[in-house]
Structures are given as structure tokens and as C-alpha cells.
Amino acid sequence: xxxxxxxxxxxxxxxxxxxxxxxxxxxxxxxxxxxxxxxxxxxxxxxxxxxxxxxxxxxxxxxxxxxxxxxxxxxxxxxxxxxxxxxxxxxxxxxxxxxxxxxxxxxxxxxxxxxxxxxxxxxxxxxxxxxxxxxxxxxxxxxxxxxxxxx
Numbered sequence: 609x610x611x612x613x614x615x616x617x618x619x620x621x622x623x624x625x626x627x628x629x630x631x632x633x634x635x636x637x638x639x640x641x642x643x644x645x646x647x648x649x650x651x652x653x654x655x656x657x658x659x660x661x662x663x664x665x666x667x668x669x670x671x672x673x674x675x676x677x678x679x680x681x682x683x684x685x686x687x688x689x690x691x692x693x694x695x696x697x698x699x700x701x702x703x704x705x706x707x708x709x710x711x712x713x714x715x716x717x718x719x720x721x722x723x724x725x726x727x728x729x730x731x732x733x734x735x736x737x738x739x740x741x742x743x744x745x746x747x748x749x750x751x752x753x754x755x756x757x758x759x
Contacts, residue, residue, distance in 0.1 A: 655745075656738045665733045673726055680719050687712045 653663055691708045694700045731739060 656741055662733050666730055669729045676722055683715050687715060
């Protein structure tokens with residue numbers, strides 16, 4: 609029971625500080641999808657002891673990057689549709705697939721850079737103690753994740 613609680617907490621925190629900032633975005637498909645990502649700020653508030661002022665600042669970071677996040681999600685959706693259409697044709701060439709795959713790689717890279725920028729901003733909102741606590745949760749989560757993959 610304790611292990612399950614720790615794993616749940618660690619997974620929640622591993623969703624990341626950038627995840628706080630992208631609380632309205634699910635893993636697959638943008639706004640409103642996923643598994644309760646809108647509660648991420650509240651979970652982080654509870655587990656890291658965020659003040660109301662910190663929550664407000666983190667929400668402002670989320671709002672600041674929302675247009676860019678939405679644009680990237682839309683690009684990724686369009687890219688996936690383009691790849692599916694090409695594959696469904698059955699006459700795709702290697703170069704056509706490579707071109708779309710390269711574009712997808714660029715979009716993923718842009719998403720990663722955006723998450724990093726958001727994380728950097730959110731990190732400035734957290735206290736040293738909160739950053740350390742979050743890091744400990746990440747470390748614990750990664751260890752348990754590796755254990756689960758080994759079995």
C-alpha cells in the first residue's frame with residue numbers, strides 16, 4: 609500500500625513541472641484529453657506545498673505558452689494524419705515517408721524545447737526545498753520505473 613502511494617505520488621510529480629504548466633493538455637491529442645491532467649497543479653500544490661501566489665504564477669506561465677503549445681499540438685496532429693494518409697495509399701516511397709518523419713522529429717524537438725523553457729520558468733517559482741523535494745520524487749519514480757521494466 610505504501611509503495612503504491614509513493615509510486616502514485618512520484619508518477620504525479622514526474623509528470624513534471626512542465627506538466628504543471630501544460631495542465632490542460634493530455635498526452636495524446638491536445639486540450640481536454642488524457643487522464644486528469646487538469647488536476648496536476650492541485651496535486652503539486654498539495655505535495656510540494658505551493659502557495660496560492662506560486663499557483664497563480666504557474667498558471668500565468670501556462671497561459672503565456674498556451675498559444676505555442678496549441679500550435680505544436682495542431683502541427684503534430686496534421687503530421688500524423690499526413691503520415692496515415694500516405695501509408696494508407698500503399699504506394700508511399702521511402703523519401704516521402706522520410707520527409708514526413710523528419711517534420712515530425714522537428715515538431716517533437718520544438719515541443720521538447722518548449723517544455724524545457726516552461727520548466728525553467730516554473731523552477732524560478734519554486735523554493736529550493738520544493739525543487740529538492742520534486743527531485744527526490746523524480747529519482748524515486750525513475751528507480752521504480754526501471755524496476756518495473758526489468759520484470
